[in-house]
Amino acid sequence: MALDATFRNKRVFLTGHTGFKGAWLLQMLHHFGADVKGYALAPEEEKDLYNQINGDKLCYASVIGDVRDSQLLKGEIVRFEPDYIFHLAAQPLVRRSYQEPVYTFDVNVMGTINVLEAMRSLEKPCTGIMVTTDKVYENNEKGQPFGEEEKLGGYDPYSASKAAAEIAIASYRHSFFNPGQVTVHHKSIASARAGNVIGGGDYAADRIIPDIVRAIERNEPVSLRNPKAIRPWQHVLEPLFAYLLLAEKMTQDPVRYATAYNIGPNKEDVLDVETVTRQFIDAYGKGSYQVEGNAGQPHEAQLLMLDNHKIYEALGQKPHYTAAEAVQKTAAWYADKERSATEKCLEQIEAYLAPVAAADSQ
Numbered sequence: 001m002a003l004d005a006t007f008r009n010k011r012v013f014l015t016g017h018t019g020f021k022g023a024w025l026l027q028m029l030h031h032f033g034a035d036v037k038g039y040a041l042a043p044e045e046e047k048d049l050y051n052q053i054n055g056d057k058l059c060y061a062s063v064i065g066d067v068r069d070s071q072l073l074k075g076e077i078v079r080f081e082p083d084y085i086f087h088l089a090a091q092p093l094v095r096r097s098y099q100e101p102v103y104t105f106d107v108n109v110m111g112t113i114n115v116l117e118a119m120r121s122l123e124k125p126c127t128g129i130m131v132t133t134d135k136v137y138e139n140n141e142k143g144q145p146f147g148e149e150e151k152l153g154g155y156d157p158y159s160a161s162k163a164a165a166e167i168a169i170a171s172y173r174h175s176f177f178n179p180g181q182v183t184v185h186h187k188s189i190a191s192a193r194a195g196n197v198i199g200g201g202d203y204a205a206d207r208i209i210p211d212i213v214r215a216i217e218r219n220e221p222v223s224l225r226n227p228k229a230i231r232p233w234q235h236v237l238e239p240l241f242a243y244l245l246l247a248e249k250m251t252q253d254p255v256r257y258a259t260a261y262n263i264g265p266n267k268e269d270v271l272d273v274e275t276v277t278r279q280f281i282d283a284y285g286k287g288s289y290q291v292e293g294n295a296g297q298p299h300e301a302q303l304l305m306l307d308n309h310k311i312y313e314a315l316g317q318k319p320h321y322t323a324a325e326a327v328q329k330t331a332a333w334y335a336d337k338e339r340s341a342t343e344k345c346l347e348q349i350e351a352y353l354a355p356v357a358a359a360d361s362q
Contacts, residue, residue, distance in 0.1 A: 006248045007084075008033035013077055015039045015067055015115060016088030017059070020202040021131075023049040025086060025240045026058050027345055032244075035060040037080045039073065040089055049201030052341035067111030070118075077118040084247055085128040087115045090162075094135075095206045097158035098298045108161035109168060116172045116189070125186035127250045129243050130169050134195040134232055134264060134306050135159040145267040145307040148193070148260045156298065166191055166260065179255040188254035190246055194239040195232030195264030195306050198276075198326055200333025200348070201341055202236075208273055212280055213334050216287045223292035227274035232264035232306045235326035237352045238319050239263045245315045257314060264306035264319075271323045279324060283331035320352060 012029055016022040017038030029036050038059045043050045056062050061080075065072050067089045077085070090108050091097065097104040112130060119128055137146040138153025152167065154160030169191045173179070177187040198209050208224075215222035242263045250257045271279075274289075281287035312318050321329065333344050 003244055003248060004032050006032070006251060007244070010034050010083040011060075011080060012036045012084045012086065013039065013080055013082035014086045014088065015111075016090065017062065018043045018048070018050040018055065019088065019092075020049055020199075020204060021197060021236060021240065022088050023053060023055055023201065024199065024236050024345065025088065025243070026050075026055055027053060027342075028237075028240055028244065028349060030058040031346075031349060034084075037076070037082070038062045039065050039067070039076055041066060045203060047203055049203075049341060049345075052201065053345060054342070067114055068106055070110075070114040073114050074118040074121060077115075078121050081122065081124055082126060085115065085119060085126060086243060086247075087112060087128065087130045090131075091158070092133075093204065093206055094156050094158045095298060097156055097161070101157035104157045105161045105164070108158070109164045112165040113168050113172075116169070116176075119187060119189070120172075120176055122187070126188075127247050127254065128187070128189040129247055130165075130189060130191045131239075131243070132162045132166050132169075132191055132193050133159070134193050134262065134304060136163040136166050136193055139304060141303040143303060143305065145305040146262065147307040148262055148310055166193075170260070173258060177258070179258045182254045188250045188258045190250060190258055191260045192239065192243055192246065192311075193260065193262045193306070195234050195262075195304075197236045197239060198233055198330045199236030200330055200344055208276060209280065209330055209334075212277060212284075212287060212289075215289075216284065221288040221290045222277065224273055224277060224289055225292050227272065227277075227291050229273045230270050230303050230305070231273070232304065233271055233276060233323040233326055234263075234265050234319065235321050235329055237349065238265075238321065238326075241320075241352065242311060242315060246311070249314060261311040261314070262306040262308050263311050264308050265323050266319065267305055267307060269319075269323050270305055271327075276323075276327055279327045280331045283328045284335045320355070
């Protein structure tokens, strides 16, 4: 594959490598032969995916550190001299952001700025993918898919912090990594606003799939707070593959692709929480749910849709899986109790990449 040629023996600095998406991306980068230096907080629980796949063995080096520690982060990046930086580290939970707003802003805004500042200090070419979220837009919930030029905003601290991070990224792109001066600074950065990601190995609190899995394990019905909330659901491999392809494109043309992108399913392919729950339970073969209602709960958007036209036009392809297929593949991962997490992840990675590899060989 072209990605193999892009990343083999290249140095990749990955923040958030111990998280759910980070652990999947680590496996993909390892698959493509990259030397990955991870930087993140320690996994919170023994069963976290990073521990299950023995992530330390997939890393060139794994640093347990906080992105708010600007000096430690800068030192690790500068000494490593990466060819690529993927910034995934974040406080990613809406409900937690109500409980810890200062921490959320500190991690998501200043943590991102610390990564960008460290990148400024590199005396070599480097491509950076800064990951944010679909929740960066000022959401009027009128049913229109958000395009990248829509107004940024955020009701809850998490959404607002990610919108602020996007503003910081754009500022650094204009001020320090200006595409018009790439021959001087040799840096290129893009931001990726990914929709709701599901996949095997997620055990975070207050996310629908982990909540369903925990309820099944306890032989209890899962409680749905917002059963009719609509989100742009996608399998975890969709945005990760897009990040890698985008980095490859930026290597080839660091000017054209240095911008912001939505990454999500097609705008007509949306499901509400109750439908996702029902499909997951059906695919898993076990489980039940009850509607709790959201009285007294913190505000969460009911309707969120993305326009993915820009990213898939740039990459020359569309999402591989529908939202329903993403749910089915996620349920299959959790329902398989015989094989290891590594085996299950690699099988799904290879199945996802197979059509791309076949196309490349023609």
